[in-house]
Amino acid sequence: MTTAHAEAADGILPHEPEKATLEGRNKVLAFWLFLGGEAVLFGTLFATFLALRNQTNEGPTAAELFHLPLVAAATLLLLVSSLTSVFAIQAMHRGNVAQLRNWLLVTVLLGLAFLILEIYEFSVYIRHEEFGMTTSAFSSAFYTLVGFHGAHVAFGILWIAVLIGQLLHKGLTVVTAPKIYVSAMYWHFIDVVWVFIFTVVYLLGKVG
Amino acid sequence: MDWITTVDHKKIAILYLWAGGLFFGIGGLEAILIRIQLIKPMNTFLDAQTFNELITMHGTTMIFLGVMPVIFALMNAVIPLQIGARDVAFPFLNSLGFWTFLFGGLLLNLSWVMGGAPDAGWTAYTPLSGKGYSASHGVDFYTIGLQIAGLGTLIGGINFLATIITMRAPGMSFMRMPMFAWATFITSAIILFAFPAVTVGLVLLTFDRILDANFFDVDGGGNPVLWQHIFWIFGHPEVYILILPAFGIISEVIPTFSRKRLFGYSSMVFATILIAFLGFMVWAHHMFTTGLGPVANALFSVSTMLIAVPTGIKIFNWLFTMWGGQVRFTTPNLFAAGFIPTFTMGGVTGVMLASAPADFQFHDTYFVVAHFHYVIVGGLVLGLFAGLHYWWPKMFGRMLSETLGKWTFWTFIIGFHLTFFVQHFLGLMGMQRRVFTYLPNQQFDTLNLVSTVGAFLMGVGMIIFLINVFLTSRRPADAPEDPWEDGRTLEWTIPSPPPEYNFKQTPLVRGLDAFWKEKMAGHKAMTPAEPIGPIHMPSATILPFLMSVGIFIAGLGFMFSRDEFSSSIMSFLFNNYIVTALGLLITFGSMLMRSLFDDHGWHIEPEELEEGEQR
Ligand code: HEM
Ligand SMILES: [Cu+2]
Numbered sequence: 001m002t003t004a005h006a007e008a009a010d011g012i013l014p015h016e017p018e019k020a021t022l023e024g025r026n027k028v029l030a031f032w033l034f035l036g037g038e039a040v041l042f043g044t045l046f047a048t049f050l051a052l053r054n055q056t057n058e059g060p061t062a063a064e065l066f067h068l069p070l071v072a073a074a075t076l077l078l079l080v081s082s083l084t085s086v087f088a089i090q091a092m093h094r095g096n097v098a099q100l101r102n103w104l105l106v107t108v109l110l111g112l113a114f115l116i117l118e119i120y121e122f123s124v125y126i127r128h129e130e131f132g133m134t135t136s137a138f139s140s141a142f143y144t145l146v147g148f149h150g151a152h153v154a155f156g157i158l159w160i161a162v163l164i165g166q167l168l169h170k171g172l173t174v175v176t177a178p179k180i181y182v183s184a185m186y187w188h189f190i191d192v193v194w195v196f197i198f199t200v201v202y203l204l205g206k207v208g
Numbered sequence: 209m210d211w212i213t214t215v216d217h218k219k220i221a222i223l224y225l226w227a228g229g230l231f232f233g234i235g236g237l238e239a240i241l242i243r244i245q246l247i248k249p250m251n252t253f254l255d256a257q258t259f260n261e262l263i264t265m266h267g268t269t270m271i272f273l274g275v276m277p278v279i280f281a282l283m284n285a286v287i288p289l290q291i292g293a294r295d296v297a298f299p300f301l302n303s304l305g306f307w308t309f310l311f312g313g314l315l316l317n318l319s320w321v322m323g324g325a326p327d328a329g330w331t332a333y334t335p336l337s338g339k340g341y342s343a344s345h346g347v348d349f350y351t352i353g354l355q356i357a358g359l360g361t362l363i364g365g366i367n368f369l370a371t372i373i374t375m376r377a378p379g380m381s382f383m384r385m386p387m388f389a390w391a392t393f394i395t396s397a398i399i400l401f402a403f404p405a406v407t408v409g410l411v412l413l414t415f416d417r418i419l420d421a422n423f424f425d426v427d428g429g430g431n432p433v434l435w436q437h438i439f440w441i442f443g444h445p446e447v448y449i450l451i452l453p454a455f456g457i458i459s460e461v462i463p464t465f466s467r468k469r470l471f472g473y474s475s476m477v478f479a480t481i482l483i484a485f486l487g488f489m490v491w492a493h494h495m496f497t498t499g500l501g502p503v504a505n506a507l508f509s510v511s512t513m514l515i516a517v518p519t520g521i522k523i524f525n526w527l528f529t530m531w532g533g534q535v536r537f538t539t540p541n542l543f544a545a546g547f548i549p550t551f552t553m554g555g556v557t558g559v560m561l562a563s564a565p566a567d568f569q570f571h572d573t574y575f576v577v578a579h580f581h582y583v584i585v586g587g588l589v590l591g592l593f594a595g596l597h598y599w600w601p602k603m604f605g606r607m608l609s610e611t612l613g614k615w616t617f618w619t620f621i622i623g624f625h626l627t628f629f630v631q632h633f634l635g636l637m638g639m640q641r642r643v644f645t646y647l648p649n650q651q652f653d654t655l656n657l658v659s660t661v662g663a664f665l666m667g668v669g670m671i672i673f674l675i676n677v678f679l680t681s682r683r684p685a686d687a688p689e690d691p692w693e694d695g696r697t698l699e700w701t702i703p704s705p706p707p708e709y710n711f712k713q714t715p716l717v718r719g720l721d722a723f724w725k726e727k728m729a730g731h732k733a734m735t736p737a738e739p740i741g742p743i744h745m746p747s748a749t750i751l752p753f754l755m756s757v758g759i760f761i762a763g764l765g766f767m768f769s770r771d772e773f774s775s776s777i778m779s780f781l782f783n784n785y786i787v788t789a790l791g792l793l794i795t796f797g798s799m800l801m802r803s804l805f806d807d808h809g810w811h812i813e814p815e816e817l818e819e820g821e822q823r
Contacts, residue, residue: 022374025374026297026298026370026374029370029373029374030297030298030366030367030369030370033366033369033370033400034366036400036401037362037366037400037401037403037404038404040400040401040402040404040405041404041405041407041408044404044405044408044409044438044441045408048408048412048423048434048438051431051434052423052429052430052431052434055422055428055429055430055431056429057422057428057429133415133419133420133421134419134420134421134422134428135422135428136422136428136429137422137423137425137428137429137430137431138429139422140412140415140416140421140422140423140428140430141423144411144412144415144421144423158796162800162803162804163803165804166803166804170806175806179803
């Protein structure tokens, strides 16, 4: 606490640089709104999945397919990455650019690891279980829902990577801070969506 | 060039207006062709396939590419002014929203020249819209074109929400906000929660068609009714996205030309919110005949009828506003006055349709066609005409001719009732919707003739309007700040057309109908809330345009990714998703540029403000 205040008093950056300008506040607000829309988007995908999850068309069923240990590992990676993005924002509020950069880097790497696991998972299903997009209504719904989330993760990785580059170039300013803050919001959001996917798709799929 | 790179909300409004007007014209032409085909029984003017394409494109074009952009045009032109802001919250996104809408619309209309338009109705019901029944690329143009255009709408919605929440002038609390701003606010909220649903629906349909997924294909375990649920969870709120702005416009026009404040302002606000909320609860009234069962039908019946209550409140409030006012029937007010009974009739047939047993009779007949045209044309289009005539001087600095305006009104509204009133009876007598012809001697002949004549009369009204616009554009731009003399809201306190910074000094709002309040207190202008100082402006940029071009290319690439081409180069480019990737590269590249090079904007200095004053 004291350090945070001391550094703010140095006069370089306010305590919450992401909310220091009208543009910054607008950005954060609009991003909340955008996430509202994203929630409807994923809600619709979940509803579709729930409606079709037993329509396996004589293809593999969820219970036959899923390997929970693998998915649990992926879940752990993503949850931890959410935590590290919190650390990043805390570092930002302390005005510690080096820590901020490092935590963002860790977040990106964890996200990347998650993505690799997911691609591996998909490739196993496709190659060994003959479970592709066209197999059944269940498979279509599965790949679309989980794949959409995966695409969000991929986008988030690219985005945060660009922001890290910006941070190195321009430093932490009232322009870059809102972007970083908003990207962290995004990252938490896809993390929360994943928790739902883990429950609704994988756990529910295993128990029937 | 100036127009391609602009981020000024007033110019973007004009872009929306021209583009929307263009598509509206195309949709109107399609309507006329449909009506010519139906002028007499067993007509051979069009064949069945063309007719299907025409009704599909007419409905789709009118809703997504015709009236929505004109609504956005008015919102863009007026909202920042009404709330005392210098621009919208995100000028860059505003431009992006316009360009994605335009390129989505272009993509959709390319279908006419690239192998067949969509032909499964604007609702694209599966399995009709599946590959089994619709093998050409028509429906692909529909799914991908609407996807791109829908992106623009969503962006616009978020932008207006943020603008209204954070950029209101000092003193303008929510309960002092003009009704059109309220309507925009609520409409944008509906957009935010309704459009992502159709986004998903369109993605699923695209996957079914291009990647052979099985969402709606019964053979693979899919479920066609799922499409209907997703479509109408979006589709019903969509009709409130259309009508609430019209309500907002009417609530501005009527008080101005009655020289009275809007009767029951707070109940109007409350009714708007209630309508939006209920709008999300009633989607299955479009699906009474799909076999949801009596319990679901009863619930959706009742919730639908509930909407009549807040709507009725609105109608009575408008009537009470006029009651005892000094009413002037200028062109905008004529349209507003014509709106009230016409829209009410559409509402009454809506309640009739909401009764599930009755709907089993009405469903897919011309009764439904009559109903929704009473609401959409008799409600929204009359509202848009009122708004366009009302704000034209503010947007362009020129008054439209009142004489021609009145001619527009009378030909349009008479033509409208001729066209659609008789369709109620056609429907009750059993004439089906979406069928390209009918047999003689079923008593359909005369009424269809009347309907077609009416459609032509509406066309005449549109042409008179265009002539009015053309003649007006050749006159000098000399409209005063407050051309109707009884302006009540902030947009009437600044020059027509406004300078690019809108307000030299942000005004201080001291009550509802801020400008009127000052006038009543004997003041000629608003009290400023800030000293004169430099004004920060965003710079123009080509990036939104490029991003939209990229999405457009990616869409085309994806659509043709499974085709067989005669030339091997083309096959290579499309079948390996190279075209798609190229498009995405342009889009993401532009996003990266935006991210790397900060836009610091520029400043207008106080001296320049004074100069602008003198000119
Ligand atoms: C201006 C004069 C107009 C005329 C003469 C006209 C006429 C028609 C006709 C004849 C149909 C076909 C009915 C059928 O067979 O199913 C139709 C359908 C439709 N119209 Fe219009 N219309 C007009 C304006 C509008 C406007 C302004 C809108 C919307 C903003 C609109 C929205 C629709 C929709 C959604 C459909 C249903 C299309 C479908 O079945 O897929 N129309 N119209
Ligand atoms: Cu409805």
